[in-house]
Amino acid sequence: MTEHCIFCRIAQGETDTERLYASDDITAFRDLRPQAPTHILVIPNRHIASLDEAREDDAALLGRMMLVAQHLTAELGLDRGYRLVLNTGAQGGQSVFHMHLHVLGGRQMQWPPG
Numbered sequence: 001m002t003e004h005c006i007f008c009r010i011a012q013g014e015t016d017t018e019r020l021y022a023s024d025d026i027t028a029f030r031d032l033r034p035q036a037p038t039h040i041l042v043i044p045n046r047h048i049a050s051l052d053e054a055r056e057d058d059a060a061l062l063g064r065m066m067l068v069a070q071h072l073t074a075e076l077g078l079d080r081g082y083r084l085v086l087n088t089g090a091q092g093g094q095s096v097f098h099m100h101l102h103v104l105g106g107r108q109m110q111w112p113p114g
């Protein structure tokens with residue numbers, strides 16, 4: 001836990017943010033500024049600043065984050081598809097340095113992304 005990290009605080013239940021999913025190692029909640037009708041963030045509870053800091057030991061955790069995304073999209077009825085995004089580093093568009101998987105759905109996605 002990093003004291004000033006907002007995503008650490010959300011994972012610890014220290015904010016008003018509603019958690020859509022919460023387990024020992026993963027939390028999911030709605031993005032504050034949604035970029036699609038459904039926009040959820042899936043995070044590891046442990047502070048991993050970005051994908052670049054993940055280690056071999058985190059392979060199962062990273063896999064489970066994807067499965068949590070799959071589970072939530074099924075629960076929310078995104079049966080026509082969805083997009084997962086993992087911005088990494090400044091040029092990758094990352095603004096919160098606690099790794100998070102964006103789950104976007106409910107509209108037609110475009111390619112290439114911005």
Ligand code: AMP
Pocket residue numbers: 006017030031032033034041087093094095096097
């Ligand atoms: P990124 O730019 O990939 O680092 O994404 C960070 C995301 O976190 C943005 O989409 C923000 O809208 C979102 N965000 C920042 N603070 C909060 C918060 N307190 N609760 C929910 N989402 C947040």
